[in-house]
Amino acid sequence: MPEFRAIVAEDEALLRQSLVEQLMRAWPGLEILAECEDGAEALDAISEHRPDVAFLDIRMPGLTGLDVAAAAAEASPSTRIVFITAYDQHAIEAFEHGAVDYLLKPVDSERLATTIKRLQAAPANPVDAALIEALAARLRGGGSLSPAEPLTWITASAGRETRLILVDDVAYFRADHKYTVVVTAEGESVIRKPIRDLLQVLDPNVFKQVHRSTIVNLRAVAAIVRDDSGRGSLRLRQRDETLPVSAPFMALFKHM
Numbered sequence: 001m002p003e004f005r006a007i008v009a010e011d012e013a014l015l016r017q018s019l020v021e022q023l024m025r026a027w028p029g030l031e032i033l034a035e036c037e038d039g040a041e042a043l044d045a046i047s048e049h050r051p052d053v054a055f056l057d058i059r060m061p062g063l064t065g066l067d068v069a070a071a072a073a074e075a076s077p078s079t080r081i082v083f084i085t086a087y088d089q090h091a092i093e094a095f096e097h098g099a100v101d102y103l104l105k106p107v108d109s110e111r112l113a114t115t116i117k118r119l120q121a122a123p124a125n126p127v128d129a130a131l132i133e134a135l136a137a138r139l140r141g142g143g144s145l146s147p148a149e150p151l152t153w154i155t156a157s158a159g160r161e162t163r164l165i166l167v168d169d170v171a172y173f174r175a176d177h178k179y180t181v182v183v184t185a186e187g188e189s190v191i192r193k194p195i196r197d198l199l200q201v202l203d204p205n206v207f208k209q210v211h212r213s214t215i216v217n218l219r220a221v222a223a224i225v226r227d228d229s230g231r232g233s234l235r236l237r238q239r240d241e242t243l244p245v246s247a248p249f250m251a252l253f254k255h256m
Contacts, residue, residue, distance in 0.1 A: 003029025004027070004119065006030055006051050006052060007033050007046060007049065008023070008036065009037075009042035009054065009056045009057055010055075010057040010060075010084060011038055011057060012057075015105065016037070019055065019107055020032060022107060023112070026109065026113055033045065038061050038199070039060045039061070039063025039067055039209075040063055040209050040211075041212070042054065042068045043067075043068050043072070043075065043248045050079060051079055053079065053080045053082060053119055054068070054072065054081055054082070056069060056082070056084065058083050058084065059085075061196055061197070062200075062209045065083055066083075069083075069132045070251070070252070071252055080122075081101075082119075083103070084105060085104060085105065086105040101115050150202055150203035151167050151203075152166065153165060154167060154182065154191060156182045156189030157189060157191070158187065158189040165182060165184060167203075168217075168219070169184050169185070171184055171185065171217055171236055172215060172217060172236075172243060173195060173214070173215040175194065175214070176190070180198055183239065206219060210234065210252075211244060211245060211249060214243055216234060220238065220239075221235070221236060222236060224245075226250065229247070231246065232244075232250045
């Protein structure tokens with residue numbers, strides 16, 4: 001049996017590979033269950049595997065590491081969080097007094113050894129969702145999580161027609177292989193940008209990922225319906241269909 005079980009989430013492939021290799025060298029008793037390239041994949045992995053520890057990059061497309069950690073408090077309360085960050089010393093002071101740890105990029109072997117000792121020595125305590133929210137508020141207040149200017153309009157194809165669509169008019173985006181379907185009250189169009197890339201240019205306060213393949217405009221949502229299994233669905237204002245919300249993502253709506 002492995003000593004500890006973990007997932008690693010980092011959207012930069014080389015950095016992710018480097019951290020995995022460092023962990024394997026420094027912690028032979030660690031089993032890495034999943035290597036994730038974005039927040040949605042990380043949240044799914046945490047919900048499925050319920051690992052002992054999750055190494056989460058803070059800044060990832062769509063769901064940030066902070067979003068994932070907040071949802072993990074419900075999806076897998078015993079999973080301990082280690083944030084991976086490129087923020088400066090002033091920003092990471094936010095972590096000093098909480099029940100989480102952090103690693104600065106590039107990850108230093110001595111600092112990683114310290115983190116491993118902390119994880120091995122400390123008992124598993126539930127993730128404190130309030131702490132995660134406080135960290136997010138502090139980092140956003142300091143501008144560390146401020147996104148670039150969000151996308152305001154897109155050009156999309158519908159048959160032989162090219163449409164100019166205001167992003168505010170989009171009800172939701174749905175992944176379709178290498179393409180993305182853009183759904184508005186008037187109908188559907190297609191863009192070549194995949195969901196993962198789209199997440200980096202949408203306003204995260206308005207557009208939320210509710211499934212591995214779906215991003216919804218919160219302004220287009222009329223109601224959130226929860227069932228006994230923990231899953232849910234979104235009823236839209238100007239569309240007849242409902243959108244499924246996978247169980248791990250429902251935690252993101254608990255305050256709504």
